[in-house]
Amino acid sequence: MTDVRKLRILIVDDQSAQTGALCDVLRQYNYEAEGCVSAEAAQQRLQTHSYDLMLSDLNMPGLDGISLVKAALQRDPDLACIIMTGEGSIASAVRAMQAGALDYIVKPFKASSLLPVLARAQSTRALRIANAELERQLRLNVIELAEANYRLEQARTAAEQASTEKSRFLSNMSHELRTPLNGILGFAQILAADKLPATQLEKQRFARNIVQSGQHLLKLVNEILDLARIEAGKVPLALEAVDLPAVLQECRMMVTPLAAKHDISLGFGAVPQLRLRADRTRLVQVLINLLSNAIKYNREQGKVAVACSEKEGKRLRISVTDTGPGLEPDQVQHIFQPFNRLGRDEEVEGSGLGLALTRRVVEAMQGDIGVDSKPGQGSTFWVELPLAQETSQQVQHA
Ligand SMILES: Nc1ncnc2c1ncn2[C@@H]1O[C@H](COP(=O)(O)OP(=O)(O)OP(=O)(O)O)[C@@H](O)[C@H]1O
Ligand SMILES: [Mg+2]
Structure with missing residues (x-):
C-alpha cells in the first residue's frame, strides 16, 4: 500500500469565521489545512512551513492578496496560488493571475465548486514540477553529451596524432635503415666486381666498412624491435x-x-x-x-x-x-x-x-x-x- 501524503493548503482570509469554516471543510476532504487571518501572518507562516496550495482572499486590510501571491511565489515558485474574490472584483482577480496565481474563485462558493478548482491548480502544479524536472534532466543530458563529445574529440585528436607519429616513424625508419644498407651493398658490389680494388689493404678497408654498416644496421633493427615490443606492452618486466x-x-x-x-x-x-x-x-x-x-x-x-x-x-x-x-x-x-x-x-x-x-x-x-x-x-x-x-x-x- 502506498502512503499518499495529504496535500498541505494555507487559507488566508481576514474573516476568521470564513477561514475556520474553510479549514474544517477541506480537512474533511483529506487536506492538511491551516488558516491565517492576514497576509502578513501568512507571509510569516510561509517562511517556516511549506505548502502545496495557498487559497487567499483578494481584498484584505494591510497587504492584499496580489502582493501576498507575488511574495509567496518568490519564496516558492512551485506553490499553487488561488485567489478568492467578491463578485465586483474579477478584474483584480485577473491581475492576481497575471501576478502568478493559477486560478480564482468568486465568493461565496460551495465546497463542491472549490474542490475542482483546487484539483486543477494542484495538477497544474504537479505538471510544472515534472516539467522543471524534465528540463533539469534535459540540461544534464546536454551537459553529458557535450562532455562525451569533448572526450570523443580528444580521442580523435590523439588517434590522429598517433597515426601521424607512426607515419613519421616509418618514414624515418626506412631512411635510417637504407643508409647502412646502401653502404653494405655499395662496398660489396665493388668487391664482387671484376675490377677488384688494387691492394689487399683496400679490400680489407671495404670489408671493414661492410662490417661496420652491418653492425650499425643490426643495432638499429634491434632497437626498433625493442621499441615496438615495449610500445605493444610485450616486454615482460622483471x-x-x-x-x-x-x-x-x-x-x-x-x-x-x-x-x-x-x-x-x-x-x-x-x-x-x-x-x-x-x-x-x-x-x-x-x-x-x-x-x-x-x-x-x-x-x-x-x-x-x-x-x-x-x-x-x-x-x-x-x-x-x-x-x-x-x-x-x-x-x-x-x-x-x-x-x-x-x-x-x-x-x-x-x-x-x-x-x-x-x-x-x-x-x-x-x-x-x-x-x-x-x-x-x-x-x-x-x-x-x-x-x-x-x-x-x-x-x-x-
Ligand atoms: N646530454 C645531451 N646533451 C645535448 N644533446 C643531447 C644530449 N642527449 C641527447 N642529445 C641530443 O638528442 C638526440 C637524441 O638522443 P638519443 O640518445 O635518443 O639518440 P642518439 O644518441 O643520437 O643515438 P642512440 O640511439 O645511439 O642513443 C641526440 O642525437 C643529441 O642531438
Ligand atoms: Mg643516445
Whole structure:
C-alpha cells in the first residue's frame, strides 16, 4: 500500500469565521489545512512551513492578496496560488493571475465548486514540477553529451596524432635503415666486381666498412624491435628490489672506457644505500643511455656528474648532469622523439633511438623521465623511480 501524503493548503482570509469554516471543510476532504487571518501572518507562516496550495482572499486590510501571491511565489515558485474574490472584483482577480496565481474563485462558493478548482491548480502544479524536472534532466543530458563529445574529440585528436607519429616513424625508419644498407651493398658490389680494388689493404678497408654498416644496421633493427615490443606492452618486466649502489657501480664500469676515450671525467656523488623497484637489466640500459649521451654530447675535457636524491611519494631521482652544449626549449620538446638527432647526424654517431627507448622503458617501470637544460652550459637528464617497499621500511628502522 502506498502512503499518499495529504496535500498541505494555507487559507488566508481576514474573516476568521470564513477561514475556520474553510479549514474544517477541506480537512474533511483529506487536506492538511491551516488558516491565517492576514497576509502578513501568512507571509510569516510561509517562511517556516511549506505548502502545496495557498487559497487567499483578494481584498484584505494591510497587504492584499496580489502582493501576498507575488511574495509567496518568490519564496516558492512551485506553490499553487488561488485567489478568492467578491463578485465586483474579477478584474483584480485577473491581475492576481497575471501576478502568478493559477486560478480564482468568486465568493461565496460551495465546497463542491472549490474542490475542482483546487484539483486543477494542484495538477497544474504537479505538471510544472515534472516539467522543471524534465528540463533539469534535459540540461544534464546536454551537459553529458557535450562532455562525451569533448572526450570523443580528444580521442580523435590523439588517434590522429598517433597515426601521424607512426607515419613519421616509418618514414624515418626506412631512411635510417637504407643508409647502412646502401653502404653494405655499395662496398660489396665493388668487391664482387671484376675490377677488384688494387691492394689487399683496400679490400680489407671495404670489408671493414661492410662490417661496420652491418653492425650499425643490426643495432638499429634491434632497437626498433625493442621499441615496438615495449610500445605493444610485450616486454615482460622483471620488477624486483634493485640495489642502487651496486647498479650505479656497474654502470660506472661500463661507461668508463667511453669517458676515457672522450676525455670526460665521471663523478658519482654520495650514493644512498637504497633499493629501487625496477627491472635491473632495463635500469642499466636506461642509465647507460643517459650516461653515454652525457659523454658523447659534451665539450672537450668536460664533466659528467651523477646524483641521487629521494623524492616525495617514496621515489628516487637519479640525475645525470653534463657540461655539454645544453638544449634550447624547442629541442627539449623533440628530444624524446624516435630518430630525432637534433641535427647532430654528422657530428656524433648514433641512431636517435636511445632516448625514445629510454623514456618508454622508464614509463613501463612506473617511472618518470625529464630534462632540465641551460643552453651553453649543459643539461641534466633525470629519471624518477619508485623505491622498493622494504627499502623504506629499512630506512624507517635505521
Ligand atoms: N646530454 C645531451 N646533451 C645535448 N644533446 C643531447 C644530449 N642527449 C641527447 N642529445 C641530443 O638528442 C638526440 C637524441 O638522443 P638519443 O640518445 O635518443 O639518440 P642518439 O644518441 O643520437 O643515438 P642512440 O640511439 O645511439 O642513443 C641526440 O642525437 C643529441 O642531438
Ligand atoms: Mg643516445
